[in-house]
Amino acid sequence: MEVRTAASPKDVKHYTTDRLREEFLIQDLFIPGEIKLVYSHIDRIITGAAVPVEPLTLTAGAELRANYFLERREMGIINVGGKGTVTVDGKVYTLDYKDGMYIGKGAEDIVFASIDGAEPAKFYLNSAPAHTSYPTVAIKMEGEASEDTVIIKDENKVELGCLEESNHRVINKYILPGQVESCQLVMGMTALKPGSVWNTMPCHTHDRRMEVYLYFEMPEDAFVMHYMGEPQETRHLVVRNEEAVISPSWSIHAGSGSRAYTFIWGMVGENQEFTDMDAVENKELR
Secondary structure: OEEEOOOOHHHHOOOOHHHHHHHHEEOOOOOOOOEEEEEEOOOOOEEEEEOOOOOEEOOOOHHHOOOOOOOOEEEEEEEOOOOEEEEEOOEEEEEOOOOEEEEOOOOOOEEEEEOOOOOOOOEEEEEEEOOOOOOOEEEEOOOOOEOOEEEOOHHHEEEEOOHHHOOOEEEEEEEEOOOEOOOOOEEEEEEEOOOOOEEOOOOEEOOOEEEEEEEEOOOOOOOEEEEEEEOOEEEEEEEOOOEEEEEOOOOOOEEEEOOOOEEEEEEEEOOOOOOOOEEOOHHHOO
């Protein structure tokens, strides 16, 4: 497990391109046959991915000093690859493309598998410290709800923006109060409509939560210019397909792509209020 420390905005404004990428960009997440994890000291989030050609078992590693990975943690998952399964303490959950999952604190035995190892699942993971246990459930866009499957509510599929402003998009909220309960993790996915390239613009910060973005559904030669930094000290990262960005609470987080794309967002911190944002007017940016 890779460990990254927190960074002060006073220092970040002096970083070179290479240093910015080293601190905030996560590359090579989806490695066939492996589980890759990055532990950030920023709100103690773990960002990672599991790509099971053969079944893979999640272990705590020395960094957590725990008997098992979710001894003191919770986890959200969204599958961005082929059909697969997540087995939690013997119970099997099947996840198709863009299906999600929440696993509560205390789950001991977690195994990732693909239905077809030649087209493996790509399980994207966000994990945060947890103080209590909430039910483990699969999360799907459509279908029928059951005891262990939650269907995203219509009210949590929010269409925003317009083509004229290049930011027409649909926000799908997976893990949040009132739908899938968690201790602090809030997680979802935003898809841009064809012809739109901007996400989270006009931009904002949320001083009580940090956030991680995973960009995907981009061809190899496409990219997103991800903007970060304090509103008056902006910087950018060139982000490619299936790469993630760690965004501290003091930083804006917005992007403009060379074409439309999709991104997964995960937030942890002081509260779970999705609308708790500090808006930044476009004229204030530098």
